[in-house]
Amino acid sequence: MNNRRGHVTLKDIAAVVGVHTSTVSRVLNPSRRTMVSSEIAEKIVAVAEELGYRPNPLAYGLKTNRTGSIGVVVPDIANPVFPETVQGIEDVLIDAGYMPILSNSEHKAEREMHIVENMRAQHVDGLIIASGSPHVAVLMACKEDGIPLVLIHRTWDDPEISAVSYDDSLGARLMIEHLASLGHRDIAYIAGPLDSSGGRDRYFGTKEAAKACNIEIDDRLFAFADANTEEEGERCCRELIFNGKKFTALVTAHDSLAAGCVGVLAENGLSVPEDISLTGYSDTSYAAMLTPALTSIRVPYYEGGAEAARLLIDRLQNPDAPVRRIRISPELVVRQSSARKAPPGEPR
Amino acid sequence: MGSERVTLKDIAEKVGVHPSTVSRVLNPATRAMVSPEVVEEVTETARALGYRPNPLARSLKTQSSGIVGIFVPDLTNPLFPEIVRGAETVLVEAGYTPVLANTKNDRDRKLMLVDHLKQRLIDGIIVVSGLRDDPLIEACRQNEIPVIVSDRGIGAGDIPGLQMDDDFGMRAMVSHLQDLGHREIALVSGPQRLATSESRHRAALGALAQRGIAISEERIAFCEDFSPEAGRQAFRTLMEGSPNITAILTANDQYAIGAIAEMYEMGMTCPGDMSVTGYNGIRHTRWLKPPITTIELPKRQMGMKMASLMLDRLASPAGKIERAVIRPTLVVRQSTASPLRK
Numbered sequence: 055m056n057n058r059r060g061h062v063t064l065k066d067i068a069a070v071v072g073v074h075t076s077t078v079s080r081v082l083n084p085s086r087r088t089m090v091s092s093e094i095a096e097k098i099v100a101v102a103e104e105l106g107y108r109p110n111p112l113a114y115g116l117k118t119n120r121t122g123s124i125g126v127v128v129p130d131i132a133n134p135v136f137p138e139t140v141q142g143i144e145d146v147l148i149d150a151g152y153m154p155i156l157s158n159s160e161h162k163a164e165r166e167m168h169i170v171e172n173m174r175a176q177h178v179d180g181l182i183i184a185s186g187s188p189h190v191a192v193l194m195a196c197k198e199d200g201i202p203l204v205l206i207h208r209t210w211d212d213p214e215i216s217a218v219s220y221d222d223s224l225g226a227r228l229m230i231e232h233l234a235s236l237g238h239r240d241i242a243y244i245a246g247p248l249d250s251s252g253g254r255d256r257y258f259g260t261k262e263a264a265k266a267c268n269i270e271i272d273d274r275l276f277a278f279a280d281a282n283t284e285e286e287g288e289r290c291c292r293e294l295i296f297n298g299k300k301f302t303a304l305v306t307a308h309d310s311l312a313a314g315c316v317g318v319l320a321e322n323g324l325s326v327p328e329d330i331s332l333t334g335y336s337d338t339s340y341a342a343m344l345t346p347a348l349t350s351i352r353v354p355y356y357e358g359g360a361e362a363a364r365l366l367i368d369r370l371q372n373p374d375a376p377v378r379r380i381r382i383s384p385e386l387v388v389r390q391s392s393a394r395k396a397p398p399g400e401p402r
Numbered sequence: 403m404g405s406e407r408v409t410l411k412d413i414a415e416k417v418g419v420h421p422s423t424v425s426r427v428l429n430p431a432t433r434a435m436v437s438p439e440v441v442e443e444v445t446e447t448a449r450a451l452g453y454r455p456n457p458l459a460r461s462l463k464t465q466s467s468g469i470v471g472i473f474v475p476d477l478t479n480p481l482f483p484e485i486v487r488g489a490e491t492v493l494v495e496a497g498y499t500p501v502l503a504n505t506k507n508d509r510d511r512k513l514m515l516v517d518h519l520k521q522r523l524i525d526g527i528i529v530v531s532g533l534r535d536d537p538l539i540e541a542c543r544q545n546e547i548p549v550i551v552s553d554r555g556i557g558a559g560d561i562p563g564l565q566m567d568d569d570f571g572m573r574a575m576v577s578h579l580q581d582l583g584h585r586e587i588a589l590v591s592g593p594q595r596l597a598t599s600e601s602r603h604r605a606a607l608g609a610l611a612q613r614g615i616a617i618s619e620e621r622i623a624f625c626e627d628f629s630p631e632a633g634r635q636a637f638r639t640l641m642e643g644s645p646n647i648t649a650i651l652t653a654n655d656q657y658a659i660g661a662i663a664e665m666y667e668m669g670m671t672c673p674g675d676m677s678v679t680g681y682n683g684i685r686h687t688r689w690l691k692p693p694i695t696t697i698e699l700p701k702r703q704m705g706m707k708m709a710s711l712m713l714d715r716l717a718s719p720a721g722k723i724e725r726a727v728i729r730p731t732l733v734v735r736q737s738t739a740s741p742l743r744k
Contacts, residue, residue, distance in 0.1 A: 121522075122518075123518065123522070131477060131483040131486060131487070131502070132480075132483040132484060132487065134478065134480070137477035137478040137483070137504075138478060140477060140504060141477070141478065141504065144504060148511065148514070153514070153515070153518040155501050156501060156502040156503065156504070157499070157500065157501060157502065158486065158487070158490060158500075158502065160487070160490075165494070169499075172499050176467075176469075176522070284685070284688070284689045313686075313689040313690075314689065316689065316691055317689070317691075317693075320691070339480075339686070340686065340689075342630075342663075343630060343659050343663065343686060343690055344690065344691070345663065345666055345690075345691050
């Protein structure tokens with residue numbers, strides 16, 4: 055019964071049941087099962103199960119253009135928000151019987167293009183692309199093919215593409231309002247990369263919120279990180295201190311940026327939160343590890359991933375399902391790194 | 403979609419040659435059989451028409467997909483992404499497509515993944531795991547899928563992969579603590595159902611013994627997972643049973659992170675009241691307060707080495723079984739200092 059690599063074939067099943075191979079094929083294809091009498095169908099299914107028959111999705115894919123696999127592309131698995139997103143995607147897809155095929159693009163446009171090209175060539179049934187910076191060519195290619203696509207993390211103004219995104223402007227506003235309510239008026243800000251939608255929305259959201267709270271905006275209180283890394287946080291924190299404009303709160307666009315500030319602040323004799331309230335964004339594992347624990351913005355990445363997977367499955371099961379664009383609200387998580395501004399007259 | 407696909411025949415018609423000539427040109431292995439002018443014309447036309455090979459059809463013929471799987475137990479553990487990135491770099495450069503799988507160490511998920519990837523004619527699987535008798539290994543063996551493993555713990559000795567020199571790492575750390583003057587040392591180890599944790603535990607005991615440092619049972623704590631929370635709990639247990647220790651040697655950065663956090667909550671400081679050491683060298687250790695002294699694994703190189711072992715395996719399936727020994731480095735930061743004389 056076993057041929058190369060132990061595959062059980064339709065022929066093997068047909069031989070055991072004593073019917074023609076095409077009858078087996080009909081029974082094992084749910085849409086054509088009714089063409090065969092129910093006793094024979096039952097017998098075939100039982101034998102197929104007993105022999106451990108599994109359809110070969112490659113051969114099957116050649117005929118039906120369906121392979122049961124879903125391409126998932128993330129830009130950076132070392133950034134802790136993506137592993138969480140991936141887990142949400144995987145759990146929903148695997149539960150529904152789909153197989154996620156995961157690739158890491160390293161934020162490189164050519165690599166992302168190559169991965170997507172390869173996945174399309176592998177005939178994935180659909181794609182979930184999580185990335186901060188949209189590569190139009192990739193999206194256009196998918197649209198042209200008509201391959202179901204869901205974007206997550208990035209916002210892209212194409213109403214024809216389903217997407218899950220996070221309301222970063224809201225997150226930025228929650229943080230500024232929190233600090234303003236603690237009496238802070240001199241707030242410094244370290245922005246993330248502005249070529250990503252998250253970095254941009256958080257930056258503009260922060261400025262807007264500051265304006266709404268009548269907080270003065272001074273160029274010397276802004277620094278711009280090239281990446282959401284500790285090293286960049288360290289560099290930007292030094293820059294802000296060097297600028298000489300006093301601040302009592304330091305808001306960062308990512309927990310890793312905040313982690314990079316901790317040492318620089320200590321070096322300069324500034325303690326958190328007594329002298330400076332320090333805040334992060336994304337509520338990664340850092341938040342609880344740092345001393346004092348970091349006030350941050352919790353973004354439900356797992357739920358976002360799960361939602362993206364559900365959107366894609368809807369589309370696969372019903373190609374006419376409407377395009378949906380879901381925006382998820384983040385939450386403020388207050389920990390010990392933010393506190394009421396020290397009253398005037400007290401030593402800084 | 404299928405009808406719009408550009409075929410070899412379309413290209414052949416446009417250029418005015420036979421489809422088999424086009425096929426020869428587009429296969430790097432047979433390209434030399436065709437004259438350079440025709441090669442150029444065919445590749446130009448293929449590009450202009452937007453031709454893409456159909457790897458499904460090709461895979462069925464060649465039994466190869468160019469896909470190599472990288473299986474990790476938990477992508478959210480900061481130890482693994484760096485290893486994965488190292489492996490990806492080498493695989494991509496060699497023209498392979500790496501596909502990641504997050505197994506959560508779940509048996510059913512692993513078997514389902516292998517099953518699915520086998521049907522896609524996956525070329526090989528790199529297994530990053532410390533599980534003893536990992537069901538993945540058996541599944542790959544049954545399906546004749548080449549495997550590279552990250553540690554000797556997995557399966558028998560007949561699988562190529564890496565071998566962690568934990569003895570070296572633990573000896574370096576114990577010497578460091580002893581040089582600082584520590585004699586009263588406690589040990590926090592990982593779950594002993596994992597071969598990697600067990601071997602690291604044995605390495606720690608060996609290093610302590612070699613340096614003549616006695617360690618009684620109440621100074622050893624075992625954790626059930628790899629979380630800072632487990633480290634906190636271990637610290638509390640140690641404090642209850644053996645309050646006079648001056649240093650804690652841990653088998654995992656996460657335990658050190660948890661122990662230090664708990665220590666601060668109990669009103670102690672590190673390294674003032676107690677030294678704490680980590681193991682693995684995850685990113686966080688450099689940025690936490692205090693920055694943590696640890697044994698750093700060359701994560702990127704580990705990934706690269708596993709990928710190149712895989713390439714060797716694919717090139718000569720019957721080649722000799724290589725076990726690359728990985729030596730970690732001691733990184734001294736601020737969580738260790740001389741014990742206070744009390």
